[in-house]
Amino acid sequence: MENKVDFFEQLRKLPTSCISDALDMLGINGGCELIRPLTQGMALVGPAFTLQYEQVKEGEKAPAGEFIDEVPAGSVVVIANGGRYCTVWGDLLTIAAKQKGIKGTVIDGCCRDATSIIQMNYPIFTKGTYMKSGKNRVKLVGKQIPVRIGNTIVHPGDVICADDSGVIVIPQEVLPEVVEKALAVEIMEQQIIRDLREGISMKDARERHNYNNFALLLNK
Amino acid sequence: MENKVDFFEQLRKLPTSCISDALDMLGINGGCELIRPLTQGMALVGPAFTLQYEQVKEGEKAPAGEFIDEVPAGSVVVIANGGRYCTVWGDLLTIAAKQKGIKGTVIDGCCRDATSIIQMNYPIFTKGTYMKSGKNRVKLVGKQIPVRIGNTIVHPGDVICADDSGVIVIPQEVLPEVVEKALAVEIMEQQIIRDLREGISMKDARERHNYNNFALLLNK
Amino acid sequence: MENKVDFFEQLRKLPTSCISDALDMLGINGGCELIRPLTQGMALVGPAFTLQYEQVKEGEKAPAGEFIDEVPAGSVVVIANGGRYCTVWGDLLTIAAKQKGIKGTVIDGCCRDATSIIQMNYPIFTKGTYMKSGKNRVKLVGKQIPVRIGNTIVHPGDVICADDSGVIVIPQEVLPEVVEKALAVEIMEQQIIRDLREGISMKDARERHNYNNFALLLNK
Structure with a gap:
């Protein structure tokens, strides 16, 4: 190790x-299509800590996912949200991640609080930004299991590398x-x-x- | 008021x-999907002044829309152009808008003159940029009526808020x-x-x- | 001339x-839909040097395209790759292009090495960025022939103009x-x-x- x-x-x-x-x-083929840096100049390297989200059923309540306290320093958080247009990452998680020494976040989906995250210079690679919360829209159904980001399967501990060209998985x-x-x-x-x-x-x-x-x- | x-x-x-x-x-659900800031750091707040555009018939002539002189200071111009890939906003409208104290523009469609608008630091939220004029391609068919931006209906006077995460309507x-x-x-x-x-x-x-x-x- | x-x-x-x-x-109608500057502030003007790429057959080997040595100073390299999500331009070609006085590159497809190309301030207009090489994925099948970029046909010698609003062909x-x-x-x-x-x-x-x-x- x-x-x-x-x-x-x-x-x-x-x-x-x-x-x-x-x-x-x-x-x-480790490339993750259509996942881009939140802003120019972001880069990261680290082992994946994977998370799987799913859509909730009509009317089902779902709180925000609890996972950040379990992510080891040096990791890259990898969130599979099926490209959905609701957010599973924002400024609170960013502040917690920076406190913990987490290296960055890759999302097959969206993040919010883009303005403050860019100011904090925390590396996020995502399909886009939006402001609608994932709360009561999607729920966390798996941690540290194989997940799909773009067209690539990411296993826990696979090494994520990203720069202005995009995200690749080793x-x-x-x-x-x-x-x-x-x-x-x-x-x-x-x-x-x-x-x-x-x-x-x-x-x-x-x-x-x-x-x-x-x-x-x-x-x- | x-x-x-x-x-x-x-x-x-x-x-x-x-x-x-x-x-x-x-x-x-006030979010406007896929509408993004023209460049990083743009933000706006203000009541909507709404405009509806439609495609012209084959061969129909249509001049540029006349509306900017009617927009009150402090407003946000909201242009529903069905995400069409021709432009309904450029540098002339930007200069007029700044002169009048208009707060910014939201477009379900494209704007042009991106280079000079970015230099003027006028907040525009749009699906993208292109250079082809809407003249003789689309026509202004309604002012201050309910319009659709992304997946949200905007009524005249609804409050538009936007930042790096996108556009939301109150x-x-x-x-x-x-x-x-x-x-x-x-x-x-x-x-x-x-x-x-x-x-x-x-x-x-x-x-x-x-x-x-x-x-x-x-x-x- | x-x-x-x-x-x-x-x-x-x-x-x-x-x-x-x-x-x-x-x-x-000379506009090239959905082709954007690699980063804000890029612009170019020059005659097109056109290149046509095609997908390789299953298992077919294809080396990197050889063309850059033939492109005259002052030209704009125009690469038709059908919007494919593999790359036909990177930092080696950028360094060669700058050495030769080439004005920039327009790609219906992707480029890689975005971080270093942005640092070199070489104008690239493209559908997006990715890191997967076109080697053994696509092959160069034509030089200086009419090609399609977005929705516009570009003939060798047509004049390419581009800025933050996009790419247009005269x-x-x-x-x-x-x-x-x-x-x-x-x-x-x-x-x-x-x-x-x-x-x-x-x-x-x-x-x-x-x-x-x-x-x-x-x-x-």
């Missing part, structure tokens, strides 16, 4: 595109391989950038550094 | 989430009740925030301040 | 809304007419703005400067 923290350190320096390329090499069982491959991609791309800056053509730079066959090269 | 101005003052200090919770207590007949309840929600949430900052758990803080039964408490 | 450069200079000072009005006068055969008409619209609107600032009503200002019949006036 010590290693995991080192992996997180390395992932924090990598764009989601390199991580995605590493997942592609393993045939894993299954925890392939974490060491993915970090190794993503670092190799990043180094190869830095070499291409150096070549481009020296006036070498893209075609030549890609060939010199095996851009198109890099996966094969790594798997040798 | 003097009171109304005081209510507006109070609403300006409240996030749309508290206003939405107050409307929820009354069983009113029917004017419930304005005093909504302001009272929204302020109570805000005060209760500030108490929870104080508790959280002192290290009290979310569960305990919510219980101490009746977070989940606050509506019942207020209605006692 | 010298003239073209002068036209580009003039277009750079005009908002896309004036250009769109000029195209409307000629019955041409067919190159009408470039002189469009620039002339767009400048006339801009001057007329500046006159209305001056009137509004002097307290003249919108109705009067529009009438004085023939706002609603400006197309007829120009075509006299």
Whole structure:
């Protein structure tokens, strides 16, 4: 588990595109479509703490979900709300999350209190913003179970990485391989950038550094 | 009517989430789905001046809508254009609106001249931006009538509140009740925030301040 | 062709809304729906260098598209990827494009490496961001052929203009007419703005400067 923290350190320096390329090499599609940063410049890395919400029945009462006290420091809260247009995150949860050292929140759905959350600079990745509460509209039905975010299944402890391009999920069982491959991609791309800056053509730079066959090269 | 101005003052200090919770207590759903600020940080409060647009018939000519000279200072212009992808607001209307002391504009549709409107810092909430004029595409068919914005009906004089989370509509007949309840929600949430900052758990803080039964408490 | 450069200079000072009005006068609809700036404040003008992508067959391998070395300085790269949710542009292409003096990129689809591209301040207009590579998902099947971006066909050499309101395309055969008409619209609107600032009503200002019949006036 010590290693995991080192992996997180390395992932924090990598764009989601390199991580995605590493997942592609393993045939894993970890992207979460249509989930975007609440505002520009947000980024996060950490293990998922997952939550499943469901719609309530007509007239059923449902309080706000109780979970934040259980989330360990360093985690990323991952809320599966089926893209519903009511909110499962706001400023109270944000303040609690910051107090606890939680790294950020990913929602297949909406958050509210966008103005104050942006001021607090807490990383949220979500389908959008709205102000209607989820209270009495949806209910928390599962904690730390596999959930779907966009088109990807997230298991508790899977590693969530996000930046301005979006959110990607690394299954925890392939974490060491993915970090190794993503670092190799990043180094190869830095070499291409150096070549481009020296006036070498893209075609030549890609060939010199095996851009198109890099996966094969790594798997040798 | 003097009171109304005081209510507006109070609403300006409240996030749309508290206003939405107050409307929820009354069983009113005032949210306008998918209407977003033109850029981050925009907010407005004021009574609606409503406008209804319709598509023109094939080949029908239609000039730009004439309405801005009739809009009273302090109003919010609310334009129902059925989410159509042509524009009913641009920089000329923005300059006129600022001259007149109009508070902002909400559009179920698009606006253009986004670059200069953002520079002028005039609050616009809209489905998106585009550059194609509504001229000869849509026509103004009604002023100061009930209109639909997103999924909510707006009557002339209803109070529009908007921030980074989106746009919400307070029917004017419930304005005093909504302001009272929204302020109570805000005060209760500030108490929870104080508790959280002192290290009290979310569960305990919510219980101490009746977070989940606050509506019942207020209605006692 | 010298003239073209002068036209580009003039277009750079005009908002896309004036250009769109000029195209409307000629019955041409050049708008590209749902294509937005990667971040606020991006703008570009230049002739299109067009690229057509297609989905690969199940299991088909496809390398990254080779084209950037062929794009002339001053061009705008226009990539038709059918709005697909995989990326055909990232930071390597951005660095190459900046080295070469390319003006920007328009994508009916997604780009990745949003964080670093925003830092480089390179103008990209796109449907959204994602991190999954187009490699082995889509392939480049045509260069410098007519392509569709949103709802508009772009021919190689057509002039692309974009700002915060979106992307518009001027067919190159009408470039002189469009620039002339767009400048006339801009001057007329500046006159209305001056009137509004002097307290003249919108109705009067529009009438004085023939706002609603400006197309007829120009075509006299």
